[in-house]
Amino acid sequence: MTAQSSLAPRQVLERQTRLLLGDALVGKTSLIVCFTTGSFPQESMPTVWDTYRARLCVGGRTVSLSVRDTAAQEEHLLAARQFYYPQVDILILCFSVCDPVSFRGVWQNWYPEMLRHCPHLPVLLVGTQIDLRQDSATLLQLLRQETMPITTEQGIALARSIHADTYLECSARHRLGVEMVFEEAARIVLRRWAGHDRGRGSCVLT
Numbered sequence: 001m002t003a004q005s006s007l008a009p010r011q012v013l014e015r016q017t018r019l020l021l022g023d024a025l026v027g028k029t030s031l032i033v034c035f036t037t038g039s040f041p042q043e044s045m046p047t048v049w050d051t052y053r054a055r056l057c058v059g060g061r062t063v064s065l066s067v068r069d070t071a072a073q074e075e076h077l078l079a080a081r082q083f084y085y086p087q088v089d090i091l092i093l094c095f096s097v098c099d100p101v102s103f104r105g106v107w108q109n110w111y112p113e114m115l116r117h118c119p120h121l122p123v124l125l126v127g128t129q130i131d132l133r134q135d136s137a138t139l140l141q142l143l144r145q146e147t148m149p150i151t152t153e154q155g156i157a158l159a160r161s162i163h164a165d166t167y168l169e170c171s172a173r174h175r176l177g178v179e180m181v182f183e184e185a186a187r188i189v190l191r192r193w194a195g196h197d198r199g200r201g202s203c204v205l206t
Contacts, residue, residue: 016189017066018182019084021110022094023102024071027128027172031094032067034172035182056179058186065182078113085118089189092124092181093162097150097169098132098142103158111162122188125164126181127155131171 020028033041036054052067068084071077093110095102106125114123132138133149142148152169159167165188170177 014061014063014186014190015066016063016090016186017068017088018090018092018185018189019068019070019081019088020092020094021070021081021114022128023096023099023105023109026094026096026099026102028094029069030172031126031128031170031178031181032069034175034178036067038175040173040175054182056183056186058183058190061190063186063190065186067182081113082117085121088118088121089192090122090124090185091118092126092185093164094126094128095150096129096132097127097155098129098135098138100142100147100150103150103154106158107161114162122192123162123164124181124185124188125155125159125162125167127152127167127169129171129173130169130176131174 020032022028030041032052033039036052050069052069054065054067056063056065068088070081070084091114093106093114095106097103114121127150139149155167155169158164166184168177168181168184170181172178
């Protein structure tokens with residue numbers, strides 16, 4: 001499977017749009033850039049409201065992706081997110097496994113917002129920056145804060161609590177699990193489409 005591929009003649013092209021959500025500095029933009037370009041950005045990239053595009057093959061079907069990046073959860077940006085919610089097929093909700101605040105933010109901030117504005121959209125919960133679980137400086141900082149990295153089991157439990165379809169983990173820096181995030185998101189949407197009329201609910205082609 002590949003993020004970019006040529007489209008064979010007469011091959012059906014499935015178009016999907018996904019929106020990445022999560023607190024600041026959890027690696028949303030790095031995740032998108034790594035997936036669409038194959039490389040990790042060496043410099044910090046400010047989050048902009050931008051759309052990235054890519055193609056991948058899932059189950060023999062070519063999927064054309066529009067991936068929309070978002071800024072953090074500042075209240076003044078809510079109107080912009082509300083504009084995008086009706087246009088997307090799935091939400092990819094991110095937290096950093098080495099940022100307990102972003103982990104708590106999923107339940108305290110993002111989940112209530114999703115319930116209010118897009119309760120029927122499928123959700124893929126993603127724990128990012130798993131390479132930092134082995135980073136001595138990060139571990140020392142967490143120790144000083146009397147906390148520790150979020151475990152896989154905690155991520156799974158959170159996914160169940162917010163009724164996410166799946167929980168995955170990744171590291172954009174080391175390209176671990178990056179393609180799996182977008183492939184699984186595509187599978188979730190395709191399964192939804194197979195069981196529902198695309199003209200209803202939250203599955204909207206863009």
